[in-house]
Amino acid sequence: MVSAGLWLAGCEEQRIIYQGGNFVVFNDTALSFKESYSKAIKIRVHNGGAVLNESINISYTVGGTAREGRDYRIEGTKGTVIIPVGQSFGEITLYLLNNANNILESSTIEFALTAVRPADKVQVGFGKGGMGNKMVFTIRDACLMDGLYTGQLPVNATQSYQLADIEISSTDCKRYTISNINVGLIGFQQFFNWEAPVGFQAEKPTLDFIDNGNNTLTIPQQVIPQFASGYDTLSGTGVWNPVNKRISLNIRMKVYSYATRKDTNVIVPLNYVPQ
Numbered sequence: 001m002v003s004a005g006l007w008l009a010g011c012e013e014q015r016i017i018y019q020g021g022n023f024v025v026f027n028d029t030a031l032s033f034k035e036s037y038s039k040a041i042k043i044r045v046h047n048g049g050a051v052l053n054e055s056i057n058i059s060y061t062v063g064g065t066a067r068e069g070r071d072y073r074i075e076g077t078k079g080t081v082i083i084p085v086g087q088s089f090g091e092i093t094l095y096l097l098n099n100a101n102n103i104l105e106s107s108t109i110e111f112a113l114t115a116v117r118p119a120d121k122v123q124v125g126f127g128k129g130g131m132g133n134k135m136v137f138t139i140r141d142a143c144l145m146d147g148l149y150t151g152q153l154p155v156n157a158t159q160s161y162q163l164a165d166i167e168i169s170s171t172d173c174k175r176y177t178i179s180n181i182n183v184g185l186i187g188f189q190q191f192f193n194w195e196a197p198v199g200f201q202a203e204k205p206t207l208d209f210i211d212n213g214n215n216t217l218t219i220p221q222q223v224i225p226q227f228a229s230g231y232d233t234l235s236g237t238g239v240w241n242p243v244n245k246r247i248s249l250n251i252r253m254k255v256y257s258y259a260t261r262k263d264t265n266v267i268v269p270l271n272y273v274p275q
Contacts, residue, residue: 025132
């Protein structure tokens with residue numbers, strides 16, 4: 001058997017291609033996600049040999065400490081993954097179910113490839129020991145407000161500026177960090193003549209808030225380094241709705257009014273809606 005690899009000879013490059021039989025393995029032997037991750041997770045099973053002109057049907061088992069239907073669900077036919085004709089991989093589609101309760105523990109989903117068809121052309125795992133036929137997926141428990149959100153800055157009674165895929169996370173379920181508060185801050189349309197000071201074009205300024213334990217939030221005074229000097233200190237309050245998981249913040253900040261040519265203190269309402 002000749003292993004795939006890359007050999008350097010002088011200034012030339014010689015590529016040696018794997019010439020053995022076909023085998024199927026997991027692309028990753030270990031993955032880890034927070035339970036608050038709401039998008040589809042694709043677990044790839046790869047054909048390590050030549051692409052076939054027929055589909056490869058692979059059977060797998062699922063074990064571990066995580067509970068199907070409560071901690072996760074598998075889309076499609078559980079126990080079977082197919083590599084289509086002419087393709088080099090198939091996918092198991094996994095969704096995590098967020099049942100965050102501020103108790104930070106982890107659970108696992110253990111996948112194992114057990115059989116493959118056509119068995120006369122493809123084997124499970126690489127080599128005699130079947131390496132790569134197992135993978136462990138770890139679900140890390142999340143805090144109540146961990147997750148991906150769509151940020152909203154109200155423009156008027158019926159419209160909001162929106163920005164998706166903003167992460168809110170915590171390591172202790174007490175203090176949270178918002179990965180981006182620049183949700184249409186430029187211009188402050190809802191404040192009419194008030195205009196944002198130079199520096200609000202910062203790409204992804206973060207903001208911390210504290211969960212008070214009674215559905216209210218506190219934004220402690222903090223300096224946002226990406227904002228212009230003199231306008232970079234923020235504070236405020238907020239609330240968390242335990243029913244729809246929506247976070248509503250009132251951020252206290254200072255802006256410069258070109259209309260009055262004076263600094264003005266304003267309250268900026270930012271909402272974060274779970275995705």
